[in-house]
Amino acid sequence: MPISPNQGSTGGGTLVTITGTNLAGTSAVHFGSKAATSFTNVSPTQVTAVSPSGAGTVGVTVTTPGGTSNPLSFFYVGAPFKASISDTSGPTAGGNTITLNGVGLSSATAVTFGANSATPTVLSDGQLSVVVPAGTAAGTVGVSVTTAGGTNNGLSYTYVDTPTLGTPSPNSGPTSGGTAVTVPGTNLTTTQSVTIGGAVAPFSVLSDTSLSVVTPPGTAGAQDVTVTTTGGSSTAVGAFTYVAGPGI
Structure with a gap:
């Protein structure tokens, strides 16, 4: 008789599906010694139940007129805690990979940046890796992590637009820099x-x-100027001209 999911928040509220046989007339579902917050007898082979609050590993049982079933293991998971984020800003286009450090992250299913969500890679119970999704606009958004134990927020991330460049002033100078x-x-x-x-x-x-x-030494002729920021890179093609010194 399988149960899905087999883990949930210590605060309760997880909807689980229990599949088996002879489940018609279910009169009770227990998570350890606690009764389910609510349950529904979907069919003779399926019952859904909402977990009560709890801790650790408990046995889930179903009671019908025919008796009480064998227990199935259900694992209570504490809410995640995020301690730090490797990069607090990046391009509005997203695509950069960052890491989140904390505890209780092993069952993470989503990391949300503002209104946009991404699926993380679990490196350990204390660390996640995630590719930042594109942002709706430049600015700071909240970062939250969702696990079987619940959702935790409290960190922030700033989306930065790609830079643009105008014409340098002056736009020429000696090759000596x-x-x-x-x-x-x-x-x-x-x-x-x-x-x-x-x-x-x-x-x-x-x-x-x-x-x-301050210009570095360069080669005579028009040269590109490139500026790299947290939001990306921009190049002004041939924007500065190096002028060779006179020779006699």
């Missing part, structure tokens, strides 16, 4: 790196719409 350049754009607050012609450039964030960049 060292030119102080202002790079305009949008969504620049979380800038992680700037490259000019593939070479890493020192930078500082002035605002969400402006960066201060």
Whole structure:
């Protein structure tokens, strides 16, 4: 006589389906010593019941005019607890993989970011791996984890839009580098790196719409400027021109 699911929250409220024979006229369903919150005799071979609160492993029995069945094991699971999240922000498009650390995560079935849900990979009872779903819009959303023990929230995650870039000022300088350049754009607050012609450039964030960049040494000619943020990368093709010095 199988039971599905065979685990649920310590707070009760889990709807389980018990399948067997001669179940007509069911008069009681017990989870250990506690009666089910409610039950329904669906057919002579099936009964559904709502688990009461409990703890540990208990035997589930069905009582009919013919007697009481053998017990089936039901496992009470505590609510999950999330301690930390590996990355607290990422692109609005999603697709990046993060880890969640906590306890009671082994039966996790979903991780929800705001209104969007993803199915996690259980690494252990203390850790989940999940691919972040696309966000509805840029901004901070709550993160919740659903397990057999219930749903827990309390962490947050920030979706960040991909940056855009304007024309650097000045837009040219010597191949020796060292030119102080202002790079305009949008969504620049979380800038992680700037490259000019593939070479890493020192930078500082002035605002969400402006960066201060010092050009590294480069090759004469028009070079791409690429800015990478938490929200992704953007490239201004040929936006800065290196000018070779005079020779005599």
